[in-house]
Amino acid sequence: MDFSDPSSFAARARPLEQSDIRSVTRRVEAVDGINLGQGICDLPTPRPIKARAQRAIEEDRSVYSHHAGIEPLRRAILDKVQRENGIPALHPDEVVMGVGSTGAFVAAAFTLLEAGDEVVLFEPFYGYHRNILELTGATLRYVPLGGLDSTFDPGAMKEAMTPDTKAVIVNTPANPSGKVWTRDELTDLLDVMQTHDLVAITDEIYEYMLYDDAEHVSPASLDGAYERTVTLSGFSKTYNVTGWRLGYGVAPAPIAEKMALMNDLLYICAPRPLQHAALAAFDEMDETYIAQLQADYADRRAMLCETLEAIGFDVPWPDGAYYVLADFSSLRDRRAGFADDAAACDTLIKEAHIGSVTGQSFYEDEVDGDTELRFCFAKERPVLKQACRQLRDAFG
């Protein structure tokens, strides 16, 4: 078989290629620069969580767990989603541990969707959502929700829907836009879901990264929403353990049971010793950790947004998550190297040694996002400070 011939691969593997994000990483490394592109949070993992992981490994808690996860962790998550998210789940069986929230997303998507189904995805989107949904065979219907100021428009969603529309994806707080859905918007969305009998998969991985007065509302907490919602979140972002691959889904029992079986089929279980370690997030850490995290991120957000504004970007300050999707149209009118997002990304690497992500990565249509770059501010403070200095020196 000739593996230089794309047709020797399965159709689902053929379109897979190294994303722009990774190629930027390589180019930034080549100039010894700072990568504000990839959403990698390089802050340290809290000590109590690390200590529990060490203990769990020492104690040989290393065999497969129950396919939905260890019972004490599922109980702790149940308690957390009831108390903090207002989700009316009642039993630990409604919680499924996944290999990251991404693993839980895969399990949910493969449990609910197949060829012939349609699913609504808002733009700008998170690439993994689109790519995983495509793997299920479902057809995607894109609905613009661009720019931070834009409000959910039920009319635009209905226009994109057909009788085959089965699901909608909600990401709040959102990557890359930083949008945080309001209760009113979610109420309007629920109305569309109930009228058209849709199920929602909600990605709430950034639920604690909130700024100013933004409030995180879990869609499943609205009256009548839980029965048609799969809520996803995880430990990666809040506790700086992106590489541990530990997330979860919460859903009504009939969905959760199938999701758990799908998780069993695809992954067997989430990493066992790390499930034990994650318990420390609930019984050794309190709200002061979250308050500190929010204050730290707010600071970093200000540092990056002010820098980008100072060098000529138009910056919608995010209400949540840790990304800025900034527009460089006015810079483009003033200087060379900013013809489109790919050129701008190149220019930033060459002249400031700073990595970013091209705006087009977040839209289906090639002309959308071509004046935008995404930056991530989940960086150690001295690194972010240095990055801002490099941007100001090159373009200020």
Ligand SMILES: Cc1ncc(COP(=O)(O)O)c(C=O)c1O
């Ligand atoms: C919107 C969104 N969901 C999920 C993830 C990944 O989460 P996890 O590490 O839990 O799989 C990311 C990471 O960048 C993200 O931006």
